[in-house]
Amino acid sequence: MNTYILVLLILIVASYIYLKLAIKFKIIDKPNERSSHTKITVRGGGIIFPIAILLFFFFNDYQYLYFVLGVFIISIVSFLDDMYTLSSKIRFPFQVIAVCLILYEVGLPFSPIYLFAISLIIGVFFVNMFNFMDGINGITGFYSLAVISGLYFINLNEQIVSSELIIYVFISILIFGFYNFRKKAIFFAGDIGSISIGMLIFFIGLYLTIQLSSPLIVLLVIVYGADSANTLLYRKFFTKESIFEAHRHHIYQKLVDVKKISHLKVAVLYAVIQLIVNLIIYKTYRLDLQIQLLVLVVLVSIFITGYIYLFKKLKA
Template identity: 55%
Template sequence: MKNLILVTLLLFLISYAYIKIAERFNIVDKPNQRSSHTKNTIRGGGILFLVALLIFFILEGFQYPYFVIGTFLIALISFIDDLKTLSSKIRLPFQFIAIFSIFYQAGIGSFPYYAIPFLLVLGVAFINIYNFMDGINGITGLYSIVVLFGFYLINLELNVVDANLILCTFLSLLVFGFYNFRKKARFFAGDIGSITIAMILFFIGVSLVIATKSPLIVFSVVVYGADALHTLLYRIIIKENLTEAHRLHLYQKLVHVKKWSHLKVSGVYAMLQLSVSISIYYSYDASMWIQYGMMLFFVFFFSLLYYMVFKRIEHTSI
């Protein structure tokens, strides 16, 4: 794609237009006891990720139609959810359809039929985790850039997916970051943003796993996974209602209890993932014994890290 500068300018233009539309129709998040912001902030700015995907789709010969249609569908549902909260009974069927579109596009025949239900549940869990982790300024953008960078390095060697998909997504993250990587963000990603970027990353990740047969690539999102899964386990232990909103994620506690800035927490999460992504790049074609060994190490390391940081935070809050 030779028009990356024009794509960037178009994304800036659309972001400016969206801000004006959101202000006109009051598409804002209002602070509450569960949120991590202190003033009304425009939500849905992550619509840029969908726009970038559609630009790629149109300019690059309508590649990956099932994936794009599935992503557009769930993005639309997510945007409606941004405007008016939808029941999970409405959202979940569309999420399963969207995830199925990814596996169908990437080659669902690569998996045994009995694994498909599990993979669909895993995919839906992933996009929801990505949504839950979108709670402070900078975290979705910075973390996604790092994950995308790791995928780009591997794809550069193998050419599994069109590099322009990665480049367009990267540009949309940079433009989004211009408004979101701030102490006082101009807008948030919203459900449309976090779900859309999760869909894009999941599609690229699944495609790379199928091509390389490397289970290690799954750990390209291990930092998010560690926070989300340990938080879920903690909420189960304290018998909290899992359907209720909360501020128990480790990144939220670092902000609200330790008083770290949003961008500091986002930067730490991104740097941790960057170190993992680089190690994955140098090891994704290693023997399975090495890959499984690294996976066990990551599980142990991030579990221990979570426990140590969590205990320190709990001590601070006493």
Template identity: 40%
Template sequence: MEYIFVTVILFISILIYFRIADKYNIIDKPNHRSAHTQITLRGGGIIFPVSFIVFCLFNFNEVIQNYWSFGLGLLAICTISFIDDIKTLSNKIRLSVHLISVILLLYFTGAFTLMPFWVWPILFVIIIGTLNAYNFMDGINGMTGLYSIVTLTSLAYINKEIIQFTDENFILYPIMACIVFLFFNFRKKAKCFAGDVGSMGIGFWVIALITLLVMRTGDYKYILLLSIYGMEVVLTIIERIVLKENIFEAHRRHLYQLFANEKKISHLLVSSAYAACQLIINLFLINSQFPVWAVILIIFIPTGGIYLGLKWSLKKEYNL
């Protein structure tokens, strides 16, 4: 009953936001690098920080004891991202808030206690890089929501059947938020986009859960629960460096962009394919008894080969 009630609250919350966004003209206008062609409401991903606020209402004492640092980090990064959705901010301001949020995340997961100090800078780079990867990959309808549900449900299974590393509701609430968001986003003509507030918000939550799991088990293979995003972003950055492009400028070189923009394949089909690929990897990852180096090779050699083959084929076909 609680979950139905929470879902209804989240549904009403996003409908209220739609009225606010429509009144104050918080919209996403398509441009030359967009994968969409219609003006659409931006910032629908505000549902993710809202879901944490609802989580606090139903789990107040536990939040005060265990989740306050995560909550501060999440709300900080979502607030600055939402402002950036409306009005472009300087990189210094955004990165400063991101840094503070990551510090709070690492404190929440116990990384400062469990890891030697020389590892901390590495963790900062990995987490901030992963957050930005989440943001880079949020470009077509359904991508962020479906991919996040696959990762979150995998984490929920691990938490319940393999090793409990957090409270069950701390995983179920963002899953419910994803379902509500997808109701409006997983459409041919999306009612809303996640915006930076959405991609950074759910990315922060997912990364926090994976970091918790890694700290609890000491097994780094669980980073591969985001392997499709990681592989796509890293290979695309390498490609842009080889082509001597500015990697900080917006572009349309991601494979999903080529499929959606040049090949004109349905956004929903492309998003579903990405989510399905990550699900297959997660099933192998969860049940694998191989050492982490072997898992990495087994996952990335065939996946990377397929990715590069598809990209080469599309670029040749469209003279890109």
């Protein structure tokens, strides 16, 4: 408990110092086509997420060296992107390296090479998904709390990953929420926040999936997954836009822009839906594989159908 208090205090001080430095050096987020906010706000507040991971590393006998190294590398690049807006040609190689380090950490073999390559592609998409979905106040924080809660309680049963890692990051998200869970946020997570939290969830989720041989673990991010993947397919096949350009096609953006629902209400809605799915997963991840696959297909079908319905209904 004393360690948790120490971590809490360190992260509170770190967040305050970062806020002051960001204001001084004008590390700010200007609204663009993808954003649903209208006010210039400090960006990069999610820097406390990788700091929490580093604190775990130093306070817990240097566990998960390659994962932490991957987070450290991608956090530096992402923070530079928050400051200067780097080209994807610069960011992508470092993302590949970071995901490779995670795959090595969880013990995924290089052979067969096609399986490793598929896992690498999924990993890079996964960490970027958290970045693409970070467009309104509260969504990264609330949704990450929901996903991490699901991972924590499953891991509590199985004791596969150190629970300390999850708790440290949970604390950092709560502190981040103090600045972000507002009508007018004081700061945003930035690329460093959204991508580092994506790395963490990918690492723990992949570790649990491999150790438990349960395909249902992937559903711990089904709300984000359905929105981001279906939106990507829509833009690829039905618009002339580049999939790398900023846009406002995500369901959460349409709920804010078309239905005029507040940012925090939409963020909480995403988190609550994910928590409901988490409960289903928690009750079924130990069942026979055939039953798990049935649950997987049913839930994926529901979310795809729901996405299509909402997309048509909310089309501006």
